[in-house]
Amino acid sequence: MMIKQNEIEQFIPQRKPFIMIDELSKADEKGFISKFNIRDNNIFLKNNIVSESALVENIAQTCAAGFGYINSMKENEEPKLGFIGAVSKLTVNKKAKIHSSLTTEVQILNTFDNIHLIEGTVFEKNQKLVSCQMKIVIA
Amino acid sequence: MNKEEIITITKSFLSDEFEINSNKIISENNFHQTLDLDSLDYVDLVVVIEENFGFKPTSDDFKTIISFNDFYDLVDKKLK
Numbered sequence: 001m002m003i004k005q006n007e008i009e010q011f012i013p014q015r016k017p018f019i020m021i022d023e024l025s026k027a028d029e030k031g032f033i034s035k036f037n038i039r040d041n042n043i044f045l046k047n048n049i050v051s052e053s054a055l056v057e058n059i060a061q062t063c064a065a066g067f068g069y070i071n072s073m074k075e076n077e078e079p080k081l082g083f084i085g086a087v088s089k090l091t092v093n094k095k096a097k098i099h100s101s102l103t104t105e106v107q108i109l110n111t112f113d114n115i116h117l118i119e120g121t122v123f124e125k126n127q128k129l130v131s132c133q134m135k136i137v138i139a
Numbered sequence: 140m141n142k143e144e145i146i147t148i149t150k151s152f153l154s155d156e157f158e159i160n161s162n163k164i165i166s167e168n169n170f171h172q173t174l175d176l177d178s179l180d181y182v183d184l185v186v187v188i189e190e191n192f193g194f195k196p197t198s199d200d201f202k203t204i205i206s207f208n209d210f211y212d213l214v215d216k217k218l219k
Contacts, residue, residue: 085179110189112182113198135179 002027002069011068012061013081017043020058021104024065031107031118032066034058038100048098055096055130059120060084062104063136067116071138085115085135094129096122102129114138145192145214149207152187166208173207192218 003011003024012019026033036058038045044054064082071080096102103123110117114137121131140148146166154161157174164173176184181201189195194217204210 110182110186110195112185115179115182117182117186135182137179 001025003065008065011072012064014061014064017041018057019061020044020054021061021065024062024069027066027069029070029108031105032062032069033106034062034065034104036102036104038096038098038102040098042098045098050096050098050100052090052092052095052130055092055102055122056087056090056132058102058104058122059106059130059132060134060136062106062120063116063118063134066106067136067138080138083137083139085137088133089119090130090132092130094124094127096124096129100124109133140218142211142215145211145218148191149211149214152191156183156187164207166211167206170204170207170210188214194218 001023005022008019008021008023009015011024012021014020020036021034022036024032024034038050042050044050067080067082071077101124104120105123106118106120108116108118116136116138117133118136119131119133122129150161150164153159153164153174159174174180185195192214196213200213204213
């Protein structure tokens with residue numbers, strides 16, 4: 001595990017109750033993997049279902065934590081924030097329910113200057129729930 | 140690959156990616172204005188250039204491009 005649950009706030013700008021990742025289990029130049037459990041008190045729950053936009057937020061926060069972690073490994077660099085520039089190719093296969101354990105995989109497809117094109121996919125027990133591409137601007 | 144082939148391939152993928160009529164892709168036209176590029180579009184442009192020509196342009200490469208002809212010359216130079 002690269003970032004534990006009690007450390008996640010050091011790497012992403014979001015704060016409770018808007019935090020949508022529990023831990024970062026992988027981060028390298030190719031991509032990131034995060035884990036998240038949907039608990040009873042999740043702010044995005046409605047009728048025990050989490051909205052698709054919350055899963056997109058989960059992908060974005062996985063990127064923020066991943067890029068934040070990589071940045072933190074570099075010496076003499078100021079902390080940087082990541083912003084979503086665009087979301088495209090959104091596919092929703094299945095909604096996530098309360099008490100689901102999610103795994104989110106982010107693949108860095110390409111980078112130009114400070115803009116990263118990523119593809120993120122949210123899984124529950126190897127079943128694909130949501131996927132999309134995002135342009136993440138690091139500033 | 141000769142320059143005519145570069146032009147044909149470029150017209151095809153740019154018109155698809157940026158949804159413009161390939162008739163607007165004329166050698167002397169302004170590359171950035173014709174494609175209506177904003178800063179986020181450049182990462183898409185890098186992806187399609189890499190897919191079609193096998194090299195990854197840098198931000199310095201884009202600074203040298205004003206017209207489509209400049210772009211064709213850049214591709215020609217990179218492929219040699």
